[in-house]
Amino acid sequence: MNRIAIVTGSDRGMGKETALALANNHFTVIMACIDIPNANITCAEIKKRSGNENVFVKKIDLSSIASIKQFVQSFLQDFDHVNILINNAGIVTMKHEITEDGFGNIVAVNTIGPYLLTKLLIPHFPAGEDNRIINMSSWIYKFGKFSIDKMNKYHYVKAYAVSKYAQLLITLELADELKEKGITINAANPGTVRTTIMYTNNRFYDFIIDMLMAPLYISIEEGARTGIYLATSDEVKNKTGNLYHKCRPVVIPKRDNNKILRTKLLRYYETIYKSIAEIHPRCPG
Numbered sequence: 001m002n003r004i005a006i007v008t009g010s011d012r013g014m015g016k017e018t019a020l021a022l023a024n025n026h027f028t029v030i031m032a033c034i035d036i037p038n039a040n041i042t043c044a045e046i047k048k049r050s051g052n053e054n055v056f057v058k059k060i061d062l063s064s065i066a067s068i069k070q071f072v073q074s075f076l077q078d079f080d081h082v083n084i085l086i087n088n089a090g091i092v093t094m095k096h097e098i099t100e101d102g103f104g105n106i107v108a109v110n111t112i113g114p115y116l117l118t119k120l121l122i123p124h125f126p127a128g129e130d131n132r133i134i135n136m137s138s139w140i141y142k143f144g145k146f147s148i149d150k151m152n153k154y155h156y157v158k159a160y161a162v163s164k165y166a167q168l169l170i171t172l173e174l175a176d177e178l179k180e181k182g183i184t185i186n187a188a189n190p191g192t193v194r195t196t197i198m199y200t201n202n203r204f205y206d207f208i209i210d211m212l213m214a215p216l217y218i219s220i221e222e223g224a225r226t227g228i229y230l231a232t233s234d235e236v237k238n239k240t241g242n243l244y245h246k247c248r249p250v251v252i253p254k255r256d257n258n259k260i261l262r263t264k265l266l267r268y269y270e271t272i273y274k275s276i277a278e279i280h281p282r283c284p285g
């Protein structure tokens with residue numbers, strides 16, 4: 001069976017590097033991107049560098065439920081299954097906005113949108129195949145303690161940390177359910193990587209932060225390595241429900257692996273998912 005991978009936010013940064021690696025590994029790659037002109041340029045580059053013509057661009061805006069559903073519908077018009085989903089896209093911004101669906105913008109793009117995308121795609125992972133989901137988390141999750149009722153109200157760095165903690169908790173929470181469906185799910189912490197996500201605010205003093213951070217940054221290639229490992233290595237074929245850094249599982253301290261918060265978070269995300277499935281009965285899944 002043709003192996004199909006979806007990588008969100010793959011027109012630049014680690015997503016681009018990941019899409020290239022999967023194309024090199026003979027996957028059919030769907031680049032799920034918001035900036036279509038840039039994604040088309042990147043797609044052409046990936047095809048040329050990999051020699052793989054089966055790389056396609058499809059539009060997704062993870063801050064919009066309507067766009068996520070349109071993406072899934074468009075994907076299913078052209079493809080009948082998916083084997084790898086990499087929830088890579090992410091933002092960090094000083095602008096706290098409420099999305100059209102009523103969520104905080106950072107939380108929407110980094111964790112609620114990826115959850116809805118994952119749920120809509122789950123029925124399309126083929127039984128008996130090597131199926132994997134990889135969620136991008138971050139070491140910053142350590143600063144992301146949150147309560148669900150305030151989740152969409154946090155700003156900037158706190159909102160980013162909350163979104164990455166939520167993304168980790170939901171990864172852990174989904175692992176058992178997905179195991180029964182023959183899908184593994186893991187989170188990746190890439191490290192501190194020199195990508196545009198660090199420069200989205202364009203503040204006059206950003207160059208000072210950049211100078212101070214310079215010794216800590218790793219390259220995009222190095223940062224992408226753990227996600228690519230989780231997507232492609234036989235070593236992790238049946239491994240699920242872990243956080244990885246530098247291609248190794250990381251022990252998550254008990255105090256961070258909050259079972260009560262995990263359960264509440266899943267209930268909250270499921271309520272959102274069910275509400276969209278009910279409002280839009282033709283919604284796949």
Ligand SMILES: NC(=O)c1ccc[n+]([C@@H]2O[C@H](COP(=O)([O-])OP(=O)(O)OC[C@H]3O[C@@H](n4cnc5c(N)ncnc54)[C@H](OP(=O)(O)O)[C@@H]3O)[C@@H](O)[C@H]2O)c1
Binds near residue numbers: 011032061063139194
């Ligand atoms: N860089 C780091 O140090 C670091 C550390 C830990 C975790 N991470 C995580 O790693 C992942 C990749 O980040 P990166 O560092 O490679 O950043 P990046 O180069 O800025 O890439 C982020 C990608 O997400 C896309 N994106 C943003 N908003 C979107 C939306 N509403 N819908 C769909 N796509 C959207 C961006 O699209 P456009 O740019 O075209 O708008 C871009 O393709 C993120 O989840 C990030 O949180 C990064």
